[in-house]
Amino acid sequence: MNGTDxxxxxxxxxxxxxxxxxxxxxxxxxxxxxxxxxxEDVSLRTSIAVIGSSTLEPxxxxxxxxxxxxxxxxxTFVGGFNTYRQEAMDTTSELYKGAPIIxxxxxxxxSLLDQNFLSDYPRMSSKSRSAQMKELVNSVxxxxxxxxxxxxxxxxxxxxxxxxxxxxxxxxNKQKLGFKKFFRRxxxxxxxxxxxxxxxxxxxLDSVASDFGKSSxxxxxxxxxxxxxxxxxxTPIIANEFMRYFCALKGFAKKCIVLDxxxxxxxxxxxxxGIEGIKLGPASPGLEYVEFQRALLSLYNRGVILAINSKNNxxxxxxxxxxxxxxxxxxxxxxxxxINWQNKAANIAELAKEINIGLDSxxxxxxxxxxxxxxxxxxxxxxxxxxxxxxxxxxxTLENLDVFDVLSFTKEDMARGxxxxxxxxxxxxxxxxxxIEDFLRTLELKVRVKLIDDFDTPRVVxxxxxxSQFNLTTRRYTDAxxxxxxxxxxxxxxxxxxxxxxxxxxxxxxxIVRMDxxxxxxxxxxxxxxxxGRSVETAFLAKIxxxxxxxxxxxxxxxxxPTKKNAPAADFYELNGFTKQKETDDxxxxxLDLAYSTVKVPDWIDLxxx
Amino acid sequence: MTDAENTLTEIISKVLLLxxxxxxxxxxxxxxxxxxxxxxxxxxxxxxxxFGIFFEDDEVVDIWTVADIRxxxxxxxxx
Numbered sequence: 001m002n003g004t005d006x007x008x009x010x011x012x013x014x015x016x017x018x019x020x021x022x023x024x025x026x027x028x029x030x031x032x033x034x035x036x037x038x039x040e041d042v043s044l045r046t047s048i049a050v051i052g053s054s055t056l057e058p059x060x061x062x063x064x065x066x067x068x069x070x071x072x073x074x075x076t077f078v079g080g081f082n083t084y085r086q087e088a089m090d091t092t093s094e095l096y097k098g099a100p101i102i103x104x105x106x107x108x109x110x111s112l113l114d115q116n117f118l119s120d121y122p123r124m125s126s127k128s129r130s131a132q133m134k135e136l137v138n139s140v141x142x143x144x145x146x147x148x149x150x151x152x153x154x155x156x157x158x159x160x161x162x163x164x165x166x167x168x169x170x171x172x173n174k175q176k177l178g179f180k181k182f183f184r185r186x187x188x189x190x191x192x193x194x195x196x197x198x199x200x201x202x203x204x205l206d207s208v209a210s211d212f213g214k215s216s217x218x219x220x221x222x223x224x225x226x227x228x229x230x231x232x233x234x235t236p237i238i239a240n241e242f243m244r245y246f247c248a249l250k251g252f253a254k255k256c257i258v259l260d261x262x263x264x265x266x267x268x269x270x271x272x273x274g275i276e277g278i279k280l281g282p283a284s285p286g287l288e289y290v291e292f293q294r295a296l297l298s299l300y301n302r303g304v305i306l307a308i309n310s311k312n313n314x315x316x317x318x319x320x321x322x323x324x325x326x327x328x329x330x331x332x333x334x335x336x337x338x339i340n341w342q343n344k345a346a347n348i349a350e351l352a353k354e355i356n357i358g359l360d361s362x363x364x365x366x367x368x369x370x371x372x373x374x375x376x377x378x379x380x381x382x383x384x385x386x387x388x389x390x391x392x393x394x395x396x397t398l399e400n401l402d403v404f405d406v407l408s409f410t411k412e413d414m415a416r417g418x419x420x421x422x423x424x425x426x427x428x429x430x431x432x433x434x435x436i437e438d439f440l441r442t443l444e445l446k447v448r449v450k451l452i453d454d455f456d457t458p459r460v461v462x463x464x465x466x467x468s469q470f471n472l473t474t475r476r477y478t479d480a481x482x483x484x485x486x487x488x489x490x491x492x493x494x495x496x497x498x499x500x501x502x503x504x505x506x507x508x509x510x511x512i513v514r515m516d517x518x519x520x521x522x523x524x525x526x527x528x529x530x531x532x533g534r535s536v537e538t539a540f541l542a543k544i545x546x547x548x549x550x551x552x553x554x555x556x557x558x559x560x561x562p563t564k565k566n567a568p569a570a571d572f573y574e575l576n577g578f579t580k581q582k583e584t585d586d587x588x589x590x591x592l593d594l595a596y597s598t599v600k601v602p603d604w605i606d607l608x609x610x
Numbered sequence: 611m612t613d614a615e616n617t618l619t620e621i622i623s624k625v626l627l628l629x630x631x632x633x634x635x636x637x638x639x640x641x642x643x644x645x646x647x648x649x650x651x652x653x654x655x656x657x658x659x660x661f662g663i664f665f666e667d668d669e670v671v672d673i674w675t676v677a678d679i680r681x682x683x684x685x686x687x688x689x
Binding site for chain 2 (some may be wrong): 022023025026029030033055057058219221222225226228232
């Protein structure tokens with residue numbers, strides 16, 4: 001640590017306390033002036049760009065500082081005033097030099113429309129309206145696609161803020177393409193055109209603006225003085241929206257909600273009020289809880305894991321889950337349950353262990369401030385929700401958390417809940433088996449290893465982005481980078497699918513190798529924690545080594561880069577007979593000489609090759 | 611120092627990237643590099659928002675020193 005780093009930390013600490021526009025802007029400028037040295041931890045260095053049709057430095061500043069508050073060090077490129085076309089087209093421009101991981105394209109519709117657009121609109125033919133609408137959308141998507149082709153970044157395209165005013169007044173929507181509909185249609189078309197592109201996302205700025213209050217999204221003084229498109233209060237709100245993409249890209253999404261029962265899932269205390277006495281039903285009071293549960297179920301159905309942490313008699317509480325006619329969440333929706341009289345911090349640690357996720361992937365919801373405080377103090381990495389006292393606000397609180405974002409949904413995500421039932425059954429079998437091998441044998445494990453294709457690439461990119469525990473190098477590649485590695489001659493991307501008699505886990509492992517004439521280097525090797533403890537990783541490695549041999553390689557080189565979370569993978573190469581080649585502070589490299597050694601598929605695994 | 615003066619000092623020092631005790635009334639826009647046109651724009655709008663006032667364009671361009679801001683603001687508030 002030197003003086004500059006301390007100063008940066010101090011600046012960030014004060015912004016964290018009060019993240020106003022003025023403080024964010026001031027922090028951005030101060031840090032820029034200090035120009036701190038690049039962080040030693042390369043994985044925390046990052047790069048973003050914000051380009052568009054107006055003065056975007058304030059927005060870029062807010063985004064930059066919010067990224068810093070998450071512990072990263074961004075290099076931020078801000079496009080010039082209305083020069084985004086040149087910046088996008090010129091592949092040697094400063095925009096691309098920083099190799100941004102996110103490029104924001106913020107184009108104001110009015111900058112692309114004819115200056116007489118507003119005044120002419122009432123008399124414009126519907127044909128002309130429609131043509132201009134399409135032209136508007138095409139010019140934005142063309143730039144977005146150019147950005148995508150010229151970089152490995154995730155492209156965020158702001159949609160258009162639909163005006164609240166129309167020169168046609170209340171008869172606006174009686175027209176074929178009314179004034180407001182012009183913008184609504186444009187937004188719809190923008191989404192449709194980009195829907196199939198996994199590297200370009202349309203940011204629903206119109207919806208963010210509506211939620212904020214459209215009349216306050218612009219400060220007309222700064223708009224006319226300096227072409228600043230967004231007001232001081234609104235700018236940080238847009239940056240928050242961008243942060244959702246940043247966090248999803250970095251794999252920070254929360255995975256699991258741990259729930260209290262009494263006065264959280266239902267009103268009242270089951271141990272005192274009894275199953276007929278608790279508030280849970282089709283009318284208020286009771287409907288609040290039913291709707292909160294429905295919102296939880298919607299998250300479960302998209303792959304958020306649910307668990308229970310409650311101080312209760314087990315039988316009383318489970319009876320509600322099984323028998324209450326208005327209970328929405330049933331026993332089978334919960335991956336794990338701790339219903340006992342233990343302290344909740346101990347319970348939450350056990351739940352994390354049983355589900356096999358990090359404490360920092362957990363969101364804790366409990367009506368009791370005392371319990372919340374205990375969890376917060378014992379495990380600061382758990383996200384503790386400040387649940388409002390009023391249960392009528394539970395649902396909206398949940399819906400506004402915005403911490404479960406992922407960039408795409410895979411088959412595996414959707415069925416995650418069901419997979420946990422399989423896991424519970426597996427656990428039961430393990431308890432009743434005489435030895436671990438006996439257990440693994442009865443599982444009837446099938447492992448399928450293949451080179452990835454268009455179908456499994458989204459899931460592979462997702463695993464690369466979020467796997468933290470069994471991950472040898474934790475290199476986070478974007479969708480575009482992964483496809484490049486997949487298609488290049490001197491690298492290959494493998495996926496592993498695991499299946500057993502309790503179900504199909506889908507794609508749960510990824511390996512990336514880089515090849516030269518004599519050796520294969522395992523650049524990345526990672527596996528979902530769901531399948532840890534079944535030696536499937538050994539089968540996966542065995543297949544890669546077999547391929548290396550066939551290709552004529554003499555060595556396979558593996559690396560291990562320790563992080564806070566990946567200790568479970570530390571001895572992977574050692575266990576598989578690799579020899580340590582060299583070790584520095586942040587990397588250990590291991591080698592296997594293919595002339596003398598190999599790795600065998602465990603005999604309880606059926607390796608299916610393709 | 612009154613609350614209003616204190617608030618103003620805080621805004622100016624934040625935009626001009628100084629600690630409050632480093633800020634002097636004779637600091638000049640023309641010879642202090644961080645006081646560029648963007649900083650000037652933000653300074654003006656922050657003061658406007660905070661005090662619920664409005665600066666005319668010719669007032670904005672006529673602000674050359676910290677002292678100018680202080681005197682203009684006190685005039686606006688007392689009006």
